[in-house]
Amino acid sequence: MSLRVKQRPKNMTNTKPALTVKDLSVVFPESNGQSSPHTGLDVLDRISFQVHPREFICFLGPSGSGKTTLLKVVAGLVQPTSGHVNFMYHHRPKIGMVFQQASLMPWRTVIENIKLPLELEGIGNIKAHNKAREMIRLVGLKGFEDSLPRDLSGGMAQRVGIARALIHDPDLLLLDEPFASLDALTRERMWTELSRIWQAKQKTVIMVTHSINESLFLADRVLVLTQRPGKIKLDVKVELPRPRNDDIRYTPQFGKLARKLREAIE
Amino acid sequence: MSSLKRVKNILPAVLSIAFALMAWQLIVQWTQLPRFILPAPADVWSRFLKALMDGSLLYHTGITLVEIVLGLLVGITFATITGYALAKSRSLEKVLSPYLVASQAIPVVAIAPLLVIWLGDGILSKVVICALIVFFPVLVNTVVGIRAVPSALYDMMHSIRATRLQILMKLEVPASLPVLLGGLRIGATLSVIGAIVGELVDAEQGLGFLLQLGDFQYDTSMVFVAVFMLIALALFLYGVVTLLERKFLKWQA
Ligand SMILES: Nc1ncnc2c1ncn2[C@@H]1O[C@H](COP(=O)(O)OP(=O)(O)O)[C@@H](O)[C@H]1O
Ligand SMILES: [Mg+2]
Numbered sequence: 001m002s003l004r005v006k007q008r009p010k011n012m013t014n015t016k017p018a019l020t021v022k023d024l025s026v027v028f029p030e031s032n033g034q035s036s037p038h039t040g041l042d043v044l045d046r047i048s049f050q051v052h053p054r055e056f057i058c059f060l061g062p063s064g065s066g067k068t069t070l071l072k073v074v075a076g077l078v079q080p081t082s083g084h085v086n087f088m089y090h091h092r093p094k095i096g097m098v099f100q101q102a103s104l105m106p107w108r109t110v111i112e113n114i115k116l117p118l119e120l121e122g123i124g125n126i127k128a129h130n131k132a133r134e135m136i137r138l139v140g141l142k143g144f145e146d147s148l149p150r151d152l153s154g155g156m157a158q159r160v161g162i163a164r165a166l167i168h169d170p171d172l173l174l175l176d177e178p179f180a181s182l183d184a185l186t187r188e189r190m191w192t193e194l195s196r197i198w199q200a201k202q203k204t205v206i207m208v209t210h211s212i213n214e215s216l217f218l219a220d221r222v223l224v225l226t227q228r229p230g231k232i233k234l235d236v237k238v239e240l241p242r243p244r245n246d247d248i249r250y251t252p253q254f255g256k257l258a259r260k261l262r263e264a265i266e
Numbered sequence: 267m268s269s270l271k272r273v274k275n276i277l278p279a280v281l282s283i284a285f286a287l288m289a290w291q292l293i294v295q296w297t298q299l300p301r302f303i304l305p306a307p308a309d310v311w312s313r314f315l316k317a318l319m320d321g322s323l324l325y326h327t328g329i330t331l332v333e334i335v336l337g338l339l340v341g342i343t344f345a346t347i348t349g350y351a352l353a354k355s356r357s358l359e360k361v362l363s364p365y366l367v368a369s370q371a372i373p374v375v376a377i378a379p380l381l382v383i384w385l386g387d388g389i390l391s392k393v394v395i396c397a398l399i400v401f402f403p404v405l406v407n408t409v410v411g412i413r414a415v416p417s418a419l420y421d422m423m424h425s426i427r428a429t430r431l432q433i434l435m436k437l438e439v440p441a442s443l444p445v446l447l448g449g450l451r452i453g454a455t456l457s458v459i460g461a462i463v464g465e466l467v468d469a470e471q472g473l474g475f476l477l478q479l480g481d482f483q484y485d486t487s488m489v490f491v492a493v494f495m496l497i498a499l500a501l502f503l504y505g506v507v508t509l510l511e512r513k514f515l516k517w518q519a
Contacts, residue, residue, distance in 0.1 A: 095425050097425040101418060103421070
């Protein structure tokens with residue numbers, strides 16, 4: 001009786017990676033005062049990893065270990081000092097990014113903020129509007145369509161950011177601690193939703209988080225970064241069955257992985 | 267209900283104007299000054315009606331308004347374009363800022379005669395003077411406004427591959443609009459001064475010309491009428507900016 005709900009292929013190493021990061025280092029010029037070429041802030045130190053199509057990977061690491069910087073390099077927002085990022089077929093995929101701070105436009109209402117990516121793609125207003133309504137339902141913001149960001153709580157603003165990142169059906173999702181400001185209940189609902197979206201649509205996801213539970217609940221693989229300058233300290237597969245629910249926390253497998261990650265972080 | 271509220275809002279202003287008029291009338295009566303030194307409100311009012319009837323008032327006010335509006339348009343266009351370029355390029359800022367600062371050390375009043383000599387006593391010289399006086403505050407506010415656009419929003423726009431034009435239209439313009447309109451508010455007031463300074467140097471038409479004409483002819487009531495029209499123009503421009511702010515900055519309130 002092992003007819004599981006569509007098990008994803010366990011072994012993805014045969015497929016062409018969606019994304020290859022090789023020997024990536026980022027050094028920021030020292031911001032306080034004189035910047036000679038050899039002093040700078042080493043943020044990431046020769047990071048290498050691969051992500052396969054439809055894979056969900058999580059980065060765990062202490063504050064300041066360069067997690068945000070890593071996502072920004074992948075998104076093309078920060079130029080690496082050395083090393084490179086290669087995408088499958090050598091073109092940059094369509095990206096949906098959720099930022100650590102919600103980064104909403106204060107002059108746009110909730111629905112207008114969510115619509116933005118479709119607007120930039122030149123998609124008709126009615127179609128964009130309908131899609132945005134759908135996203136609003138998905139993230140549980142019904143009734144707040146016409147609110148301005150200043151009237152939203154941190155958690156609500158973050159959900160607007162999530163809806164905006166998903167609306168244009170990106171190939172690659174980059175999530176920077178997207179659930180950090182949500183209350184526990186909403187956060188767990190969002191985990192389930194995100195799992196569902198990720199399983200339903202073919203998305204590759206790179207997520208940054210502080211929470212071991214979150215990473216084990218969502219990811220296929222968890223990578224742990226060291227203190228600055230960030231190096232990859234641990235890279236573990238999470239072979240827990242899907243769909244995952246709350247009960248999974250009480251399985252011995254989960255406990256073992258959680259312990260392993262906790263030890264790596266400390 | 268809202269009209270009652272509106273009445274309540276403007277009531278203090280109306281009362282203070284009525285009070286000022288009364289005080290003015292009383293001063294005229296007590297001091298018994300000759301009319302060519304201090305006309306009474308009633309004298310000014312009848313002079314106003316006369317100038318209105320013979321069409322001269324509207325004509326000269328119209329000329330000045332045209333100078334102001336053209337001057338504002340030219341000044342704002344150049345100031346926002348230059349300001350945007352300065353905000354985007356530190357090296358351009360380094361090259362241009364000495365000139366800009368130096369230009370501010372010269373009062374426009376000082377170069378107005380030159381401009382009239384070079385450009386003639388028609389509308390053109392006034393438009394240029396207006397544009398010059400409007401240029402700097404709008405420029406500064408453009409630079410400040412564009413520089414204040416949060417870098418997180420640039421990142422967000424780049425992550426969804428916004429083009430330069432999309433970044434300008436959908437991020438930079440709306441984000442800097444509060445500061446930009448603040449610059450326009452200052453510019454609008456200054457532009458009235460610019461037009462009058464130009465007309466006082468030399469002109470055949472406009473409120474400045476009317477002002478000078480009244481002065482020469484000891485028609486002091488006319489001078490008062492011209493001054494009040496200038497105030498009306500300034501208030502009108504101020505009102506237009508306020509309307510723009512109401513319309514575009516609802517999200518700020
Ligand atoms: N644009 C930048 N210029 C200079 N230093 C930066 C910049 N962005 C981040 N940093 C620094 O790099 C380090 C890592 O930052 P970040 O990637 O945000 O870490 P994390 O997301 O893991 O907390 C921090 O010390 C931060 O101050
Ligand atoms: Mg971060």
